[in-house]
Amino acid sequence: MSEIASYQISLKCFLKNKNWEILILKTPEWSSFNGMYDFPWWRIDLTEFETHYIDILKREIFEETWIKDVMIENKVVAVWRHKVSKEIRKNWDEDNYIFYVFYEWLLNCEECPVMSFEHDEYDWVKLEDIVLEDYFCSWYLEWAKMYLENLKD
Numbered sequence: 001m002s003e004i005a006s007y008q009i010s011l012k013c014f015l016k017n018k019n020w021e022i023l024i025l026k027t028p029e030w031s032s033f034n035g036m037y038d039f040p041w042w043r044i045d046l047t048e049f050e051t052h053y054i055d056i057l058k059r060e061i062f063e064e065t066w067i068k069d070v071m072i073e074n075k076v077v078a079v080w081r082h083k084v085s086k087e088i089r090k091n092w093d094e095d096n097y098i099f100y101v102f103y104e105w106l107l108n109c110e111e112c113p114v115m116s117f118e119h120d121e122y123d124w125v126k127l128e129d130i131v132l133e134d135y136f137c138s139w140y141l142e143w144a145k146m147y148l149e150n151l152k153d
Contacts, residue, residue, distance in 0.1 A: 005097050006097065007081070007097045007098060007099040008043050008044070008096060008097070008098045008099070009043065009044045009098075009099055009101065010041055010042065010043045010044075010098050010099070010100045010101070011041060011042055011043075011044065011053055011056060011057045011060070011100075011101055011103070012039050012040070012041040012100055012101070012102045012103070012143070013039060013040045013041065013057055013061060013102070013103050013104075013105055014039060014077065014102060014103070014104045014105070014147055015039075015040060015061065015067075015070065015105050015106075015107060016104065016105070016106050016107065017106075017107045017124055018106075018107070019124070020126065021124035021125055021126050022039075022124065022125060022126070022127055023039070023040065023065070023107075023113065023122060023123075023124060024037040024038070024039060024122065024123050024124075024125055024135060025037060025038050025039065025040065025064065025065075025113075025118075025121075025122050026120045026121045026122065026123070027120070028118070028120045029120070033137060033138065033140065036135065036136055036137045036138075036140060037123070037135045037136055037140065038140055039102075039140075039143065040057075040060060040061045040064050040065065041060065041100075042056055042057060042059075042060035043098070044056060053101075054074060057103065058070065061105075064113075064118055065113035065122070066113065067107065067113055069107065069108040070105045070106065070107055070108060071105060071106040071107075071108050073103060073104050073105060073106070074103075075103065075104070076101055076102065076103060077102050077103060077104045077147065077150055078100075078102040078143070078146050078147055078150050079099070079100060079101055079102065080099075080100040080102070080139070080142070080143060080146065081097065081098065081099050081100070082097070082098050082100065082139050083095055083096070083097050083098075084096045084097075084098060100143070102143070102147065127144055127147065127148055128148055128151075132144045132145060
């Protein structure tokens with residue numbers, strides 16, 4: 001019999017403004033992906049088991065950007081799974097398996113993001129108009145490509 005994997009669940013968001021540009025967040029100097037970009041996200045903690053996943057993501061978007069007014073498309077636009085090796089994260093005792101669920105949301109206001117310590121800066125981009133490799137690497141790059149591919153469907 002095969003061994004069943006245990007996954008952490010991570011909620012990610014493609015947050016669009018009124019110009020249909022997507023919010024991307026620059027990773028800080030201390031990050032393993034220093035200088036590259038990411039999307040707002042959060043892993044669901046054990047303490048949040050009873051919390052609706054949309055509320056978890058709304059809270060995290062607020063913590064990362066101070067943006068409150070978002071219109072939620074309660075529709076999954078992509079999924080992804082990833083293994084993070086314990087060799088990459090020195091403080092982990094074992095490999096971590098993460099299952100990502102992506103949503104697309106629309107910003108309802110003209111708010112400008114305010115960066116937390118988790119990111120250095122932000123930008124609004126149309127993914128189809130940029131060279132993705134200039135902004136993203138590793139699985140972040142794969143997510144951006146996946147999102148664009150799913151838009152075609």
